[in-house]
Amino acid sequence: MSKRYIHYLFDSREGGERGHSLLELMVVIALISMMLLIGAPQIQAQFYERKLEHAARQFIYHAQFARQRALYGGHDMLLKPIVANDDEANWKLGWQVEGIGANDSTVIVAQYFLPTNITIQSKGFVDPHSGQSQIRFNPAGAAKSKHGGFIANRLIFAHTKNTDLKRHVILAANGRWRICNPNSSFHRKELNC
Structure with missing residues (x-):
C-alpha cells in the first residue's frame, strides 16, 4: 500500500470533512425526541391494555381451574372475592378459589390480587339466595x-x-367464558358486549 493511501485513511482532513456539525447533531436529537414524544403515549396505552387483558384472563383461568377441581374432586368449589377487614365482597381486591369440605368448611386453594390500577367495576355473580x-x-x-x-x-x-380501557368477562348460559372489549365495534354488535 502506498504511503499516501494510508495517510488518506487516517486523516480526516484530506478528501473533505468526515465529521458532522453540532447543528446536524442537534437536528437528529430533536427528531428522535419528537418521535419518542409521539410514540410514548401509544406504548403506554398498549401496556395498560395488556395489563388489563392479563387480569381478565387470570379470572377466567381461575374460574376454569375451580370448575375442573369440582369435576374431578366431586365437591363444590367457590370462586369469590377476597374480603379484608369485614369489607363488602365486591371483587375490588381480587378473588380466591375455595374448596368446600366436610361440615361446609372452606379451604383456600388459590388467590389472585388485582394489580395496581386495575379495578372491577361491577358486583356481578351475586347469589340471589345468600x-x-x-x-x-x-x-x-x-x-x-x-x-x-x-x-x-x-x-x-x-x-x-385510562378510563376508556375496559374488558367485560362474561359467563354465558351455556357455561362458556369470554372476554369482550366494549370499545370494539365488532364486539358491541356481534357479541352483545
Whole structure:
C-alpha cells in the first residue's frame, strides 16, 4: 500500500470533512425526541391494555381451574372475592378459589390480587339466595347458586389511568367464558358486549 493511501485513511482532513456539525447533531436529537414524544403515549396505552387483558384472563383461568377441581374432586368449589377487614365482597381486591369440605368448611386453594390500577367495576355473580358475590361450581361442573339456580353474569375490568380501557368477562348460559372489549365495534354488535 502506498504511503499516501494510508495517510488518506487516517486523516480526516484530506478528501473533505468526515465529521458532522453540532447543528446536524442537534437536528437528529430533536427528531428522535419528537418521535419518542409521539410514540410514548401509544406504548403506554398498549401496556395498560395488556395489563388489563392479563387480569381478565387470570379470572377466567381461575374460574376454569375451580370448575375442573369440582369435576374431578366431586365437591363444590367457590370462586369469590377476597374480603379484608369485614369489607363488602365486591371483587375490588381480587378473588380466591375455595374448596368446600366436610361440615361446609372452606379451604383456600388459590388467590389472585388485582394489580395496581386495575379495578372491577361491577358486583356481578351475586347469589340471589345468600346475597354473596361468588360463583359456585358443583361436581357436575355447572356454575350454580347454592339452591341450584344458574348464575350467568359479567364482571367489568377497568384501568384507572385510562378510563376508556375496559374488558367485560362474561359467563354465558351455556357455561362458556369470554372476554369482550366494549370499545370494539365488532364486539358491541356481534357479541352483545
